[in-house]
Amino acid sequence: MRTKNIFGLLVTLSVLALWNISCDKVEEPFTRKIFIDTTTQDHQKKVLLEDYTGHTCVNCPDAAIIAHNLKNNLGDKLVIIAVHAGWFSTPTPGGDFTADFRCETGNTWDATFGISNVGNPNGMVNRKNFSTAEHILAPAAWSGAVMQALNEEVLTDVSISNTYTAADRKLTTDVTVDFVETVDKNLNLIVVLTESGIIAPQKNNNAATGPTPIIYDYEHNHVLRGSINSTWGTPIAVVGTANPASLKKTFTYNLSAGFVAENCHVVAFVYDTDTKEVLQVAEKELITTK
Amino acid sequence: MRKFYVAVCAVILSLSGMVSAQDLTQGKISGNLQLDAQVYRPDSAIGAFEVSERMLMNSFANIHYSLGSFNAGLRFESYLNPIQGFDKRYKGTGVPFWFASWEKESFAITVGHFYEQFGSGMALRSYEERNLGYDNAIKGARVIFRPYQGIVLKALIGNQRFFWESGPGIVRGIDGDFALNDIFKETTGLPRVTIGGSFVSKFEPSSQILVGENGDELLILPENVAAMSGRVNVNHKGFNVEGEYVYKYNDPSAVNNFIYKNGQSLLVQASYSTKGLGVILSGKVTDNMSFKSKRTEKGNVLDINYLPALTRQHAYTLSAMYPYATQPNGEFAIQSQVNYKIPKGSMLGGKYGIDIAVNFSRITELSRKPVNATTPIGEGGTLGYKTDFFKMSDSPYFQDFNIELQHKFNSDFKALVSWVNLKYNIDVIEGHTGDPMVNANILILDATYKFSKMNAVKGEFQHLSTKQDKGNWVQGMLEFTFAPTWFVTVVDQYNYGNDDKDRRFHFPTVAVGYTQNSNRLQIGYGKQREGIICVGGVCRNVPASNGLTITLTSSF
Numbered sequence A: 001m002r003t004k005n006i007f008g009l010l011v012t013l014s015v016l017a018l019w020n021i022s023c024d025k026v027e028e029p030f031t032r033k034i035f036i037d038t039t040t041q042d043h044q045k046k047v048l049l050e051d052y053t054g055h056t057c058v059n060c061p062d063a064a065i066i067a068h069n070l071k072n073n074l075g076d077k078l079v080i081i082a083v084h085a086g087w088f089s090t091p092t093p094g095g096d097f098t099a100d101f102r103c104e105t106g107n108t109w110d111a112t113f114g115i116s117n118v119g120n121p122n123g124m125v126n127r128k129n130f131s132t133a134e135h136i137l138a139p140a141a142w143s144g145a146v147m148q149a150l151n152e153e154v155l156t157d158v159s160i161s162n163t164y165t166a167a168d169r170k171l172t173t174d175v176t177v178d179f180v181e182t183v184d185k186n187l188n189l190i191v192v193l194t195e196s197g198i199i200a201p202q203k204n205n206n207a208a209t210g211p212t213p214i215i216y217d218y219e220h221n222h223v224l225r226g227s228i229n230s231t232w233g234t235p236i237a238v239v240g241t242a243n244p245a246s247l248k249k250t251f252t253y254n255l256s257a258g259f260v261a262e263n264c265h266v267v268a269f270v271y272d273t274d275t276k277e278v279l280q281v282a283e284k285e286l287i288t289t290k
Numbered sequence B: 001m002r003k004f005y006v007a008v009c010a011v012i013l014s015l016s017g018m019v020s021a022q023d024l025t026q027g028k029i030s031g032n033l034q035l036d037a038q039v040y041r042p043d044s045a046i047g048a049f050e051v052s053e054r055m056l057m058n059s060f061a062n063i064h065y066s067l068g069s070f071n072a073g074l075r076f077e078s079y080l081n082p083i084q085g086f087d088k089r090y091k092g093t094g095v096p097f098w099f100a101s102w103e104k105e106s107f108a109i110t111v112g113h114f115y116e117q118f119g120s121g122m123a124l125r126s127y128e129e130r131n132l133g134y135d136n137a138i139k140g141a142r143v144i145f146r147p148y149q150g151i152v153l154k155a156l157i158g159n160q161r162f163f164w165e166s167g168p169g170i171v172r173g174i175d176g177d178f179a180l181n182d183i184f185k186e187t188t189g190l191p192r193v194t195i196g197g198s199f200v201s202k203f204e205p206s207s208q209i210l211v212g213e214n215g216d217e218l219l220i221l222p223e224n225v226a227a228m229s230g231r232v233n234v235n236h237k238g239f240n241v242e243g244e245y246v247y248k249y250n251d252p253s254a255v256n257n258f259i260y261k262n263g264q265s266l267l268v269q270a271s272y273s274t275k276g277l278g279v280i281l282s283g284k285v286t287d288n289m290s291f292k293s294k295r296t297e298k299g300n301v302l303d304i305n306y307l308p309a310l311t312r313q314h315a316y317t318l319s320a321m322y323p324y325a326t327q328p329n330g331e332f333a334i335q336s337q338v339n340y341k342i343p344k345g346s347m348l349g350g351k352y353g354i355d356i357a358v359n360f361s362r363i364t365e366l367s368r369k370p371v372n373a374t375t376p377i378g379e380g381g382t383l384g385y386k387t388d389f390f391k392m393s394d395s396p397y398f399q400d401f402n403i404e405l406q407h408k409f410n411s412d413f414k415a416l417v418s419w420v421n422l423k424y425n426i427d428v429i430e431g432h433t434g435d436p437m438v439n440a441n442i443l444i445l446d447a448t449y450k451f452s453k454m455n456a457v458k459g460e461f462q463h464l465s466t467k468q469d470k471g472n473w474v475q476g477m478l479e480f481t482f483a484p485t486w487f488v489t490v491v492d493q494y495n496y497g498n499d500d501k502d503r504r505f506h507f508p509t510v511a512v513g514y515t516q517n518s519n520r521l522q523i524g525y526g527k528q529r530e531g532i533i534c535v536g537g538v539c540r541n542v543p544a545s546n547g548l549t550i551t552l553t554s555s556f
Helices: A002-021 A061-076 A105-114 A139-150 B002-019 B426-430
Strands: A031-033 A049-055 A078-084 A120-127 A156-165 A168-180 A187-194 A221-228 A233-236 A247-256 A264-270 A278-285 B028-040 B056-067 B071-081 B092-104 B107-114 B117-119 B124-126 B138-148 B152-163 B165-177 B192-203 B218-220 B224-236 B239-248 B263-274 B277-287 B330-342 B354-369 B385-409 B413-424 B437-451 B455-466 B474-483 B485-493 B506-516 B521-528 B531-533 B538-542 B544-554
Touching: A031 B224, A049 A061, A049 A278, A061 A078, A061 A139, A078 A105, A078 A187, A078 A264, A078 A278, A105 A221, A156 A264, A156 A278, A156 B485, A168 A187, A168 A264, A168 A278, A187 A247, A278 B544, B107 B152, B117 B152, B117 B165, B117 B192, B124 B165, B138 B165, B277 B385, B330 B385, B385 B426, B385 B437
Parallel strands: A049 A078, A078 A221
Antiparallel strands: A031 B218, A049 A120, A156 A168, A168 A247, A187 A221, A187 A233, A187 A264, A264 A278, B028 B056, B028 B544, B056 B071, B071 B092, B092 B107, B107 B138, B117 B124, B138 B152, B152 B165, B165 B192, B192 B224, B224 B239, B239 B263, B263 B277, B277 B330, B330 B354, B354 B385, B385 B413, B413 B437, B437 B455, B455 B474, B474 B485, B485 B506, B506 B521, B521 B544, B531 B538
């Protein structure tokens, strides 16, 4: 009996101890306003957020809002690419979703990173952690990952200069990569075209976001329209070879007839070909407005 | 991988230390293997897109060693690359599961990976379901302590499996089970009563998650989230009554849109069984009970708990076409089942009797109200909503009424007939926003005839009628068994009722199987429609495919 009493006491103390250390009760308010530093530095780390989406994906409008809010708060420090790929981006034979926002580059990226296979919406921030399968981030995880990435070391700077002639719809883009630190990695430069302000139907299941089940006049932004150099980019650094202080690459691209040049941007990013991680990114509108 | 080698060395060193005490050659080794491979042909008409690898493969092998009270084992897995419908993050080869365990007097200790369940699983359940590609094994340590007859205490700590890595959260739990009749021995004639309880907690470091209209409100996140449960089971003669209640503290997560409402779930079941009759009544209410060890995950990964679906799991293809997926954010479910056997020798029952099963289940949304006049229901960074826990709303998620009769006419011939009436909220369950409720009636006819001692033929006819979704389906199947070695199956599914005449496809399949003792090889060729596989309310999407399938199983 004495043994049982001691045992009972031990169990009770263990449960009480576990209770006290194992639960955080949060009282209202559950949030606090944060100050987001919008100042930029000479060598400013910028972050790439890829939103893998589709026009029949009912939860994707809410994800786009998360990306949009981050962009509003961070400005040029954040670059968004909306990749339409996978089942939810497939055009329907008839009806409201005949538009095709997919492109070969987006399809290849999606197949490689397996985003839509997991589900939409999902995305990546600087394509980090591809080797550990932790690269796929739900929209709820985007803000934390972006803030963390902004604090990382700046190894390169990327700048873009665009010249566009409307007559022949020809774009000439000069992309300059400056090496801020010595980088002994295999690096490629990817240059792509995105378009915003595309009005087309989008499925939606959140009445607070817009009409359900379909937002007919939905504004699709940052839509990946295609690569300007190639899907996996142009080599700019090789392990064991000294980096130049700066290098400049010039590319030309013909805009497809359906693209609105005033709504297009060139996005260029440098990434490590071994880990796929993006080191730096930049974005520039095709036509500079004053 | 390095950690695995260290673990294997630790096990080997442990074993070598035991050599002096026991002869390792007296131990027993057992294991099994399963390999599934598919070769894909593109068929854009049915939505089977090109697979660049042409062939995909899932495989696993368990190897288990036991010597007295010592057990050790590992599971080798290889996905090169994962079969369509399985998460591509499984791609690769390795040993994601290994363990060593031993029992010494009142203690049983496990180190490495293990599966565990507390009560019904609503507070904690780690398990694997290969067909779903689901595995939330815990990697850490577990102690089971039996200090006295009728008392079982468990304690565990670990991280959960996340494909080839571990999730970020640490899961801790304790559980106690008390069989009162065994503890207090003088209970002859009294009902058998078992009570239990558990306490489960997870730790996950805080992260920056922004909410609010402008995305500038930072959530104050609890790093430690706890759930506790109590349960009771009373069994007396043919009656059994059991219940479990779970309460979870604030757990803002991607699944519940980061609300701070506490969660709770109540499961009760009463049953009666006697020769020839069984009756089960069950009810479950769940409110905000998703419990994951990573707060930003939404898929079928890193679940700490398991919320059972109070629905019948159908075995036939067309009756399983619309399976229910448990809604962790809230549901109200009831289920009843009556099994009755018309006695053998009776006029109606004939020589062998007739088995009758009647089952009904209904699941609805919870009734929710705003917390105040200015906060929309479910808004992140708030308490979310209020609910009357015991009130069923008028918004149904799922309803299933089915009757099944089985009868053996003579030693060579038996048959089954079943009718299912389903209501399936495809908007909520599959996310087909705006699509109407699917109302379906399914008829199943299944007969098996043994034309010799070793040979039999089985035929199935299934028909599904509905005016929603893809319309009517019909399926026919013939299976020839040449025991103990061969079987041949021919199946065709036809979507003859599709509103789009160009999409009225056939899905034929032929399969041949060969069995040799504990080895079995099955090869099939044909088309498979897009669909959903669900086990116990957890589901996986299966894309359409066309091509060859190979399945090999072996055990030793």
